[in-house]
Amino acid sequence: MSRRILFVDDEPNILEGIRRQLRKHFEIDTATSAEDGLKALSENGPYAVVVSDMRMPHMNGSQFLTRVRAISPDSVRMILSGQADLESTIAAVNDGHIFRFLTKPCSAEQLTETVAAGLRQYELINAEKDLLEKTLSGVVRILTEILGMTNPGAYSRAARIQRYTEGLTTALGLPLIWELRLASMLSQLGFVALPSDTLTKVYAGQKLSADEQAMYATHPEMAGKLLAGVPRLETVAEIVAGQATRLDPAKMPADLAAWDTKSLGMLLLRTASELDELLSAGLKPPEAIEKLKAPKHELPASILQGLAKMPLESSHTVARMVSLAQLAPGMILDQDVMSSKGIRLIPKGQEVTRTMLERLHSVAAGIGIVEPLRVYVTL
Numbered sequence: 001m002s003r004r005i006l007f008v009d010d011e012p013n014i015l016e017g018i019r020r021q022l023r024k025h026f027e028i029d030t031a032t033s034a035e036d037g038l039k040a041l042s043e044n045g046p047y048a049v050v051v052s053d054m055r056m057p058h059m060n061g062s063q064f065l066t067r068v069r070a071i072s073p074d075s076v077r078m079i080l081s082g083q084a085d086l087e088s089t090i091a092a093v094n095d096g097h098i099f100r101f102l103t104k105p106c107s108a109e110q111l112t113e114t115v116a117a118g119l120r121q122y123e124l125i126n127a128e129k130d131l132l133e134k135t136l137s138g139v140v141r142i143l144t145e146i147l148g149m150t151n152p153g154a155y156s157r158a159a160r161i162q163r164y165t166e167g168l169t170t171a172l173g174l175p176l177i178w179e180l181r182l183a184s185m186l187s188q189l190g191f192v193a194l195p196s197d198t199l200t201k202v203y204a205g206q207k208l209s210a211d212e213q214a215m216y217a218t219h220p221e222m223a224g225k226l227l228a229g230v231p232r233l234e235t236v237a238e239i240v241a242g243q244a245t246r247l248d249p250a251k252m253p254a255d256l257a258a259w260d261t262k263s264l265g266m267l268l269l270r271t272a273s274e275l276d277e278l279l280s281a282g283l284k285p286p287e288a289i290e291k292l293k294a295p296k297h298e299l300p301a302s303i304l305q306g307l308a309k310m311p312l313e314s315s316h317t318v319a320r321m322v323s324l325a326q327l328a329p330g331m332i333l334d335q336d337v338m339s340s341k342g343i344r345l346i347p348k349g350q351e352v353t354r355t356m357l358e359r360l361h362s363v364a365a366g367i368g369i370v371e372p373l374r375v376y377v378t379l
Contacts, residue, residue, distance in 0.1 A: 002045075002046050002047060002048045002122075003026070003027060003048050003119060004026075004027045004028075004029060004044075004047050004048060005022070005026050005027065005028050005029070005047060005048065005049045005050075005051065005115060005118075005119075006029045006030070006031065006037060006040055006041065006045075006047040006049070006050045006051070007019075007028065007029070007030045007031075007051045007052075007080075008030070008031045008032075008033070008034060008036075008037035008050070008051070008052040008053060008056075008061075008064065009030075009032065009052070009053040009056070009080075010032055010033060010053060010056045010057060011032075011053070012032055014053075014104075015030040015032065018030070018111070021108040021111065021112070022108075022111065022112060022115065025112055025115075025116070026115060026119075029044065029047070033056060033057070033058070033059075034052070034056055034058065034059035034060075034061075034063070034064035034067075035058065035059070037050070037052065037064060037068075038064070038067060038068075038071070041068060041071055041072055041075075042071070045071070045072055045075075046072045046074065046075055047072065047075050048075065048076065048118070048119055048122040048123075049075065049076045049077075049078065049115055049118040049119060049122060050065065050068050050072075050075050050076070050077050050078070051077075051078045051079075051080050051115070051118075052064050052065055052068075052077075052078070052079060052080070053079075053080060053081050054079055054081030054082075055081065055082075061079050061081060062079075065077045065079070065097075065098065069097055074122065074125050074126060074129070075122070076099045076118040076119075076121045076122045076125075077097065077098050077099055078098060078099055078100045078101070078102065078114065078115075078118060079098055079100070079101045079102065080102045080103075080104065080106060080111070081101075081102075081103065081104060082103065082104040099117075099118055099121060100114050100117070100118065102114060133178045136178075136182060136232060136233065137178070137181075137182065140182050140185050140186060141185075142355075143186065143189070144158060144185050144186065145353045145354065145355040145356075146355075147188070147189060147191075147192065150192065151188075151191055151192060151199070152332070152349055152350040152351040153191075153199060153202075153349075154188040154189075154191035154192070154199070155188070155351055155353070156332075156351050157188050157276060157280075158184070158185060158186070158187055158188040158189075159330075159351075160276050161184050161187050161188070161269070161272045161273055161276055162181070162184040162185050162187075162272075164271075164272035164275050164276060164310070165180065165181075165184040165268050165269060165272040166181070166184070167310045167311065167312075168268055168271060168272060168303070168306050168307065168310055169268060171306040171307070171309040171310045172256060172302065172303075172306040174256060174257060174264075177261060177265075179235045179236050179239060179261055179265060180239065180261075180264070180265045180268060180269070182233070182236045183236045183239035183240050183243075183265055183269055184269055184272065186223060186227060186236065186240055187220075187223070187240055187243055187269060187273065188219070188223070189222075189223040189226055189227070189240070190218070190219030190220060190221070190222035190223035190224075190226070190240075191219055193218075193219070193222045194215055194216065194219060195215070198212045198215060198216060202216060217244070220240060220241050220242070220243045220244050221241050223237075223240045223241065224237045224238065224240050224241025224242075225237075225241070227240060228241075235261055235262055235265075238262050238266075239261075239262055239265035239266055239269060242262070242266040243266060243269040243270055243273060244270060244273075245266050245270065246270070246298045247263055247266065247267060247298075248298070249298065249299075249300040252300075256300070256302055256303075267299075267300075267303065268303075271292070271299060271303055271307070274292060274297060275288055275289075275292065275307070278291055278292070279312075285312035288312075289304070289307045289308060289312075292304065292307065318376070318377055319334055319374060319375070319376055319377075320374070320375055320376075320377050321372040321373070321374055321375075322372055322373055322375055323371050323372050323373070324360060324361065324364055324369060324371055324373065327352055327357060327360070327373060327375070328352065328357075329351075329352050329353055329354055329357065330351065330352065330377075330378065331351070331352045331375040331376065331377055332349065332350070332351050332352070332375060332376040332377075333346060333347075333348055333349060333350050333351075333352065333373065333374075333375055334348060334375055334376055335348050335373065335374045336348050337360065337369060337370075337373060338369065338370045339363060339367050339368065339369055339370070340367055340368035340369060340370060341367055343367075345359075345360065345363060345369065346360070352375070
């Protein structure tokens with residue numbers, strides 16, 4: 001977790017004085033303009049605390065800290081200024097969500113205490129965020145593994161889509177926000193409401209009837225409704241529900257980093273889903289990417305460039321006989337798993353998950369299971 005502080009002021013003498021006062025207590029970076037401050041944030045961030053002068057040329061402190069909030073929302077933002085006019089103060093607090101507003105001259109003791117308070121606030125924000133992400137990720141992991149036990153095809157597809165989404169995000173140089181990661185994991189949750197016959201045709205790549213196609217088209221909305229009631233998953237639910245939505249790139253910022261979380265998540269999830277459909281139909285990665293260039297897919301040029309950078313490789317599966325000790329998540333069972341007493345424990349076709357492995361090891365320690373097991377392994 002970062003503990004660095006960025007001070008921005010157009011007067012170098014003031015920055016030097018601040019550095020002398022605080023260097024024994026904090027790790028300090030400085031910038032003499034809002035533009036240089038944004039550059040430092042981009043190249044050296046994130047910063048735990050960003051402190052800015054109010055009146056600077058080209059971009060004032062309120063405008064600068066508003067930009068900081070968009071780029072690094074967890075950074076604690078402060079104003080240190082000789083300008084104490086009420087209008088500027090209100091704008092800074094409202095637009096930049098300022099933690100503290102200090103006026104010059106400010107004593108070394110007061111500045112030290114205030115920056116220390118900013119660091120504590122930053123640590124509190126990140127501790128809460130970390131707890132939230134880990135808690136939600138754990139709940140989502142359980143949901144997806146239950147999906148794997150009830151609908152292995154949907155689980156396998158969600159796992160592939162998650163892999164493609166993360167790969168595309170990395171190729172684009174974007175941060176993998178936790179909402180998108182969870183949305184990709186839960187993207188196929190709506191399949192639980194579809195008839196098994198329809199799902200069988202979907203997984204086999206068979207043509208659906210008009211009624212079946214209509215039902216299949218509802219799975220994103222169904223998943224979104226299932227997730228909408230979960231606190232803190234509202235954005236995840238919106239991304240999942242809108243995963244088939246086609247956004248007009250011409251109406252969005254040219255830089256994907258400037259897109260809001262929901263819109264960017266919907267775009268990346270749709271791209272990953274359409275890529276998976278093409279690869280599952282037997283196309284090789286270059287062929288699938290070429291198909292995605294068609295105007296009907298309405299993908300921005302930057303997305304297509306990111307797809308070209310992704311390390312996609314053609315894969316194939318082989319059948320193997322493995323012991324329970326060799327069984328691993330991701331393998332597909334090619335036979336029913338039976339207990340030593342002839343009880344069917346898991347049907348053929350399931351993808352192995354961590355939850356399934358724990359269950360099998362527990363049964364094996366009790367009544368035992370029949371080994372070896374025939375599985376499909378992706379190479």
